[in-house]
Amino acid sequence: MSFAWAKPYEPKTGLGRWFDERLPLPRLVYGAIGGGYPVPRNLNYWWNFGVAAGIFLTVQIVTGIVLAMHYYASADGAFNSIEHIMRDVNAGWWLRYAHMNGASFFFIVVYVHIFRGLFYGSYKAPRELVWMLGLVIYLLMMATAFMGYVLPWGQMSYWGAQVITGFFSAFPVVGEPIRVWLLGGYAPDQAALTRFFSLHYLLPFVIAAVTVLHIWALHIPGSNNPTGVDVKTEKDTLPFHPFYTAKDGWFAGALLFAYCVLTFFAPNYLGHPDNYIPANPLATPAHIVPEWYFWPFYAILRSFTVDVIIPAKLWGVTAMFGSILLLFFLPWLDKSPVRSGSYRPVFKRFFGLLILDVLVLGYVGGAPITPLNIALGQLATAYYFAHFLIILPLVSKFETPLPLPSSISESVLHGEKAEAAPIGQTKPAN
């Protein structure tokens, strides 16, 4: 699709030809993730997290489908059915822990993937739609993860559902009816649990579909790269297979290793003990906290403590939704023509601050409410909005970027032009 020198699919057998003429599916795969997709040759390991996200989506779908065979979505039986899976289903403990920690790892790799895009300017033209579709996937992931966390019907499940659906009641007039409509009642109960289960099963397939669009949109301009410089010639690229399949392959092994360390030896480390207490609408937990991957947003929500014209809660909820929605406008907020942060000295500093800021927000979101934590969260929230909406546009206007390499191959090959023959062609002697 992307470059003139992309190798077209050539069926090697009679059967392959027969099939290709009738349904060019192998051709599609070859062009998408095979030898027919040229990729910049200088990708670093931050580029491995996209494929890794796909792997964890698969892990979640496969373990989830089997779990659904044993799970019972009932306010009376859900908690016990999870324990039935943990105790009586063959390898059920493994399925359930794999699914729990798989969600966490899915978010870990997606966060790395997002921040990689932020640093290397992967959201800029011509990849705006790739970025926006990625954000849609991220929003769908959040919805799926939230509803999945409700399914065990433990204390945090129940009260998390109560708090998160309560966001809607912050909106005047329409808020409360919307909340009741979403829950199917005045508080989370059977109706909410059943619909959350139904949607939790549906959304991963929607995610998979949007992922196809995400990759499709990516393959039109091709992948970005650490220099941010456009691909110019065949020398700049390598075919996806076998080069990046090999690189992604071993790296996926390493990530799965880390994932299995957690799954098998500290499966509850990222969870909350309260979710091993069955849901009780009459007993509110001392600290209601969402799963770790929502902590930064939870911190933003809790940072608005003063009614300025509109109630504090409405500020918090709007800010929380706004903190993600503003990312959709990023391609037009950052107008610097230089993509890669490596060549943007001022941007680089602020990017470091942003990472620190999000880590602080994450800490505050998971920590108990104390005056100090709230104060930290408020400053970090102010910086978050200032970073994307004020600092980034200004930096992109006034910054002088460093000189860019004239091509990818030059930056990689360090000027050894004689050596820079495309793969597969005869190389000149040393």
Place this chain on the structure above:
Amino acid sequence: MVRILGFLVGLVFAGVAVISFFVNLVGNIQSPPEATAEEEYHVHPKALHLQSDGPFGSFDRQQVQRGFQIYKEVCSACHSMKLVAFRDLHELGYSEAEVKAIANQWATEVPSVNPDTGEPATRKATPADHFPAPYANETAARAANNNALPPDLSLMTKARHGGAAYVYSILTGYRNQPTELVKKFPGAKTPQGLHYNPYFANLNIAMPQPLVSDGQVTYAEGNPKPTVDQMAKDVSAFLVWTAEPKLENRHHYGWAVLLFLLVGTVLGYLSYQNIWAEAKRKVAPVGPLDPVNKAKRTRATKKAGVAG
């Protein structure tokens, strides 16, 4: 246009966050938050080391059996354990006959129906039954316990911060309320019917001290002396098993999976090196370089400012 609007929106949100910050700051300076008895006197669980700890952890069958004995003779009077079945006791080393006998002699019987009249009745437990609960329902449990509800213990070590160490600390943490505490926080005096325990979140627990004296339970020969400390440890070890009966399987499979992944990843890495050798050779040649090429490479690396 997007940038101007964004700028305004950014100013508004950042501004309101900063206003909130200063309003809270002023509020906290004018009326600093008061200290509470919980903040000052609540303590974290004591250290507890069990054989089930760590990535190689396994159950000390003897200890878990002793813990089961404590549960059966002390805890089960008030606390249910709905998720554990008598058949599960096989895993602790009890024989089929022993499990049958334990189920048959359990103090509470299983709710049932009289086959002749259809009236509610009870019957003796069998290995297939889960441990019968001591109270018929929550109302009965509260009525018998000064309106407190003894929680189900099946998942206790996973449902509390600190896990087994927390259980052990609570069981051995009963003491008289410090007089300084009452002097400093007169409102925090332990109310009638509650018991002071600094390991409990709000310092006052409804459960009376369950393990009161050494020798409260008689252990079979060859076991350590049943001191309060030993009994508390043993029952904590038992509750680790009830909360996570598949812990040993998890550890065994875990090592096998990690070994498999390690081999797979190393092979994957080697094939990656092999595949990229041709493409990378131009950047970082494998093997000794001739001096001319090496100098060229060093110069080029320096110029590009990249570690190659």
